[in-house]
Amino acid sequence: MNKDFNYLDEKPALEEIIEHYFEAIFVADSNGQVMLANPAAASILGIPLDKLIGANVSHLVSEGYYDRSTVLEVIKTKKSVMEVLNTKHGKKIVSNSHPLFDDNGNIVMVLSTGVERDIIREFTTTLEREREAKDKYRNEVEYLRDRNLEKDKIVAKSSLMRNVLLQANKIAATDSTVMLYGESGTGKEVIAKYVHRYSHRKNAAFVTVNCAAIPDNLLESELFGYEKGAFTGASNKGKPGLFEIADKGTLFLDEIAELPLFLQPKLLRVIENGEVRKIGATNDKKVDVRLIGATNKNLKKMIADNTFREDLFYRLNVIPITLPPLRNRPEDIVALAEMFLQEYNIKYRFNKYFGPGIVNDLLHYNWPGNVRELKNIIERLFLTTQGDEINSYETGITMPVKENIVKRPEGVDIGKSQYSGNLKEVLGQVEKQYIEQVIQECNGSINEAAQKLGIHRSVLFRKRKGHDDANKQHVVE
Ligand SMILES: Nc1ncnc2c1ncn2[C@@H]1O[C@H](COP(=O)(O)OP(=O)(O)OP(=O)(O)O)[C@@H](O)[C@H]1O
Ligand SMILES: [Mg+2]
The missing domain is CATH 3.40.50.300 (P-loop containing nucleotide triphosphate hydrolases)
Incomplete structure (x- = not known):
């Protein structure tokens, strides 16, 4: 507040404030005689303002304008009092009265304010309702997060x-x-x-x-x-x-x-x-x-x-x-794997890509955990691969669990329709297919597969690389 403010100088302004204040205000002396009251007080009590000012509160009570006076109680107890009063016109007023003392501890005046209880009720219910609405929205936001x-x-x-x-x-x-x-x-x-x-x-x-x-x-x-x-x-x-x-x-x-x-x-x-x-x-x-x-x-x-x-x-x-299981929609397996890979590339700022072998692995797994499992596996492959090319056999992740592999027919089917080309090419195709089958049976472990195939792991790597290159050439053609 402005330090130079002196309320005596500002008296007309203060009177204006009191006059227009929405709560009932009135001030009584130590005998209960009303010294000052505002129009809100007159209206709430149902007493004309000129009759209110100068009246004694004990008379107002005995005349039945209202049933009890907090001013009188303050004079009696020398303490602040808050009570609900009932007026002649059936209003309930929450009345608040405070004593003002002189240096000797005697009451010089009693300051009272009053508000209709229904207004407070309405206000609190509105407040409660707003709070409830806010809670509802907060819950909603939590659920939507x-x-x-x-x-x-x-x-x-x-x-x-x-x-x-x-x-x-x-x-x-x-x-x-x-x-x-x-x-x-x-x-x-x-x-x-x-x-x-x-x-x-x-x-x-x-x-x-x-x-x-x-x-x-x-x-x-x-x-x-x-x-x-x-x-x-x-x-x-x-x-x-x-x-x-x-x-x-x-x-x-x-x-x-x-x-x-x-x-x-x-x-x-x-x-x-x-x-x-x-x-x-x-x-x-x-x-x-x-x-x-x-x-x-x-x-x-x-x-x-x-x-x-x-x-x-x-x-x-x-x-x-x-929703059909993922194993029945191979086109989605590849597209989802690509999408998840791109998401991780963006997230971790990499440019990783799938090596040729992995798509085959993904297509031959039966995905009991469906898309969620695919997403998790792509993340694991992504995070455990050192270079840019993602190859399941390099990461050591044993993705295809044996019992979940879609069983291929035992042995190698060399039926007429399946192979084409000269003997060398056909042998290459059979070799490739058999190698991939054994790797899957060994849960992706190259060491184990090499042992089973009776070749050194470096030879197995070379052979697979050769197959992949052949695949690429095939695609270019
Ligand atoms: N067609 C799709 N395209 C993109 N993402 C997908 C697709 N289907 C599933 N997902 C992703 O796979 C994960 C699992 O999907 P979702 O939670 O919808 O499965 P769900 O059938 O509800 O599984 P659960 O029965 O275990 O609750 C989610 O991360 C989801 O974003
Ligand atoms: Mg779900």
Whole structure:
């Protein structure tokens, strides 16, 4: 504050402030006689201003303008007092009175302010509501973090995957529930986000909940939220559920087969009525959410085993989409491997590339972990290769696990249609094929393969290099 400010000099300004202040202000002397009051005080108490000024508060009480006086209590107790008063006109006023003392400790005046309780209530509820909204958005932001939907590039070179995308694209605009099936790592979440991105809901939240990751007893409150004080340990503010957070957007129920049986009818009710009820609440709330479920389990079998409700299954299974396993889409294996390699090149500022042998390795593995496994293996190959050319046999990574190798027929098939050229060329082709087969059987270990083939490892390297060069020439031709 300005040090030169002297309130006596500024008296007209102060009077102006008091006159226009929105709270009721009045000042009484030590006998309770009103010395000063503003129009807000007159209006809140329902007493004309000229009658209020000069009146004694004890008379105002006895005349029934209001039921108790904080000024009188301050005079009696010499302490600040805050009380709720009831006025003649049925208003409730939160009144605050403070004593001002002289040097001898005697009260010289009492300063009072008052506000209608309903105004405070309204203000606090608005504040609470704003806080709740802020919490909701904070939750939403947390759920959306690291889920940059635009960032995801989807590889779909194979006709199988193209069909999936086409199907997803066609139904994105509807509000129908989608069920995504497929082995782990086939891209169910990728497709769920794709559906959201191409729907009219794209600007609202995409919320993922992994039913397997959240303990059963917490899942209900995560999904539906709870009212304040709904149970011991509940936050006293209550909590919005994920359905509410996903309102106008998409809720992705991942691993939906893990939804506990006791929650299944509750989910069914939400789907059927479009309303959720928070734990501890007495009424339902409308929500507008598109549901996408995903599982790698066989729900039909679970229904037979009584671990998944049939009625819920039919409600969810409106648009079923099945992601094909990676081993059935070789075009995607190569394209995805290239894409991941480029991502790592950019990330680590390298210019690595696949040597000719590796593509063959990738194509002959059966990828039980699908795209996720491919991504991990490319990263490992990338990080463990010294030079720019990535070769599985150089890195020592034993990628193709024996039991996962797609079994080729025993022996070498030299049927007419498979080989062409002069004897030397055919022998070269047979040699190449057999060498690659043995290397795979030895889980990519060159030392072991060389031993099995009865040649020195340097000879094996040379031979493979020769095959690769021959391949390149073949491509150039
Ligand atoms: N077609 C694709 N194009 C690009 N990336 C893909 C594709 N399919 C899957 N991915 C990537 O593979 C990884 C696994 O995919 P996602 O999480 O969608 O699989 P999922 O089927 O949900 O697996 P899970 O059943 O284990 O949850 C992710 O990193 C994802 O980005
Ligand atoms: Mg997933």
